[in-house]
Amino acid sequence: MPISDGSGHPGQGLSRRSFLRASALTAAGVTVIEAASAIIGQAEAAERSGQPVVGPEPVPITLKINGATRTLQVEPRMTLAEALRGILGLTGTKIACNRGACSACTVWLDGVTVCSCMMLAIEVGTRSVTTIEGLANNGQLHPVQAAFIEHDALQCGFCTPGMVMSCAALLERTPDPTAEDVQGAINGHFCRCGTYPHVIAATLAAAKARKA
Numbered sequence: 001m002p003i004s005d006g007s008g009h010p011g012q013g014l015s016r017r018s019f020l021r022a023s024a025l026t027a028a029g030v031t032v033i034e035a036a037s038a039i040i041g042q043a044e045a046a047e048r049s050g051q052p053v054v055g056p057e058p059v060p061i062t063l064k065i066n067g068a069t070r071t072l073q074v075e076p077r078m079t080l081a082e083a084l085r086g087i088l089g090l091t092g093t094k095i096a097c098n099r100g101a102c103s104a105c106t107v108w109l110d111g112v113t114v115c116s117c118m119m120l121a122i123e124v125g126t127r128s129v130t131t132i133e134g135l136a137n138n139g140q141l142h143p144v145q146a147a148f149i150e151h152d153a154l155q156c157g158f159c160t161p162g163m164v165m166s167c168a169a170l171l172e173r174t175p176d177p178t179a180e181d182v183q184g185a186i187n188g189h190f191c192r193c194g195t196y197p198h199v200i201a202a203t204l205a206a207a208k209a210r211k212a
């Protein structure tokens, strides 16, 4: 699996996962040589395990997305976010940092929020993916979506789908949240437009609306 440098061009034989792991190791104070040795060790172990090697050519996968089953061909290096946007046309999921630092790409996997830029599409397996396109029900906006509009909780809107997914997930696990709960849920979401107070007000209002 060649590495993606974010430009869409394959690199020289490291997997994206290995690269991210190496970056984390390096950031943690491990030298580049030590990190490279760790990767080579993993590659040798994988080779010895006899597990089939996939890629770099596209492979078929089946994803459960927003209640539908979709079969698609993905390069093994392709992230879930790239597959959603580039192959399935679900462009509501945004890619901003593309490195797990902003949460713009948040979707649900079996109801749990994940950064879809940090997961390979081939890793999803049988888990159900829910994107912002799948949140409305029979044309009826999710209460969080409606409250975001009502409370003016967006400006440019680039962070908004990810924020909505995290706030909606919060209401699933904590139907009556406090403002601190909402703050916790959107921890890690970067909004350059500074909509945070409105996001909190909208989510608290959505929680009330759901109970009414």
Ligand code: FES
Pocket: 094, 095, 096, 097, 098, 099, 100, 101, 102, 103, 104, 105, 106, 115, 116, 117, 118
């Ligand atoms: S685009 Fe995925 S965390 Fe920023």
Ligand code: FES
Pocket: 153, 154, 155, 156, 157, 158, 159, 160, 190, 191, 192, 193, 194, 195
């Ligand atoms: S609304 Fe613009 S980045 Fe959040």
